[in-house]
Amino acid sequence: MFENMGNWLLAIAAEMPFETDxxxxxxxxxxxxxxxxxxxFFIYNMVFLSTAHFFYRRALSPGSPISRLFSSYVPPAKKSRIEITVQLLLTISLAITVYQKWTRGGLLYLLQPCHMSAMMLISILAGPKDRKWPHILLNIYFHIMWGTMLALLSPDLRDYDMFFEVENFYIEHYLLLIAPVYMIWSNRYVIWPASMDVALMSFSLFALYHSMILSTVALVRGQNLNYLLMPPPGPLQFFGKWYRPVMYAFCVFLTMSRYFLVELVIQYMPRRKIHPLQSETKDGTVKRKTL
Structure with missing residues (x-):
């Protein structure tokens, strides 16, 4: 069966060489x-869909500790100038990236996780804090921001040859680390306690994005999006054809960095004092809004 499906894939996928450059x-x-x-494709997507659904229900089911955090949350009155500045810097850096990718004819590479993370953080910063989704996305991001750290520790700049492209690479990635630290300090977001259910949910969603979306686009367009068609130079090459399961297994381990890297910031960083958002009731008294 899979042999026939492989032939079908070969027929519809982009024309690619069998020799790797x-x-x-x-x-x-x-x-x-x-x-x-x-x-x-079938194995990964079945596994990651199942685990994402299972751990999402465990983590965010009604009555769970995290759902109770939402019920007691009081949205802050307004965003600070610092938050506006962080959002603006992220937007400018992303806009430069879009222009550079467009100039090169590589808009497809905006699907890379780091660029998608920039879009996610901009959405979180701009999103209404009296809704749950900005807080959910931020806490998921805490578990996958290790990708930004890896990109800075081992940058792959083989094809970065445009003006200001390397500089913007570093600007974007440092902003991806600075922005969540600011969000923790700002005291405007619901920060969840460390949870294995949330960690495995976050990994499953991250892996599903790779196995379902990036993998499909990479094959159809013939582009090595986030190394889903061939491994990067380095240790993953040692595992040969098994590099992708090793890569996913390593990502599970890295997801647990939330327990020590992010947790240190959450536990020891002072928080900004803020005034909660308030609304008047029908009788004229002031009532604090909650999610």
């Missing part, structure tokens, strides 16, 4: 056979 980080190849792509 290690000089480029952009162009894909059939480093993994079409049959293997199909087998892994």
């Amino acid at each position: 290690w000089e480029s980080s952009l162009n894909g190849s059939w480093y993994l056979s079409p049959r293997r792509h199909m087998v892994e």
Whole structure:
């Protein structure tokens, strides 16, 4: 069955060489056979869909500790100038990235996790704090921001040759680390306690984005989006055709960085004093709004 599906994939996918060009980080190849792509596609998506649904229900079910945090949350009155500045800097950096990708003809690479993280943080900063979704997205981001740290520790700049492209790479990635630290300090967001359910939910959603969306787009367009068609130079090459399961397993481990890296900031960073958002009741008394 998978042999036939592999042939089907080969027919509809972008034309790619079977020999891998290690000089480029952009162009894909059939480093993994079409049959293997199909087998892994079904396995990964079934597993990650199931675990994402299971741990989401455990973490955010009515009556859970996290849901009780929402019920007691009081939205702050207004965003500070610092928050506006952080949002503006992220937006400018992302706009520069969009222009650079557009100039090169690589808008597809805006789907890379770090650029999507920038969009996510901008949405969180701009989103209404009396709604749950900005807080949910922020706490998920706490578990996947290790990707930004890895990008800074081992930057892959093989195809960065435009003016200000390398500089903007570092600006964007440092902002992706600074912004959540500010959000913790700002005291405007519901910060969840460390939870294995949330960690595994976050990993499952992150992995599902790779296995379902990025993998599909990479095959259709023939681009090595986030190394889903072939591994980057380095340790993952040692595992050969098994590099993707090793990569996912390593990502589970890195997701747990929330327990020590982010947790240190959450536990020891002082919080800004803020005034809660208030609304008047029908009888003229003031009532604090909650989610």
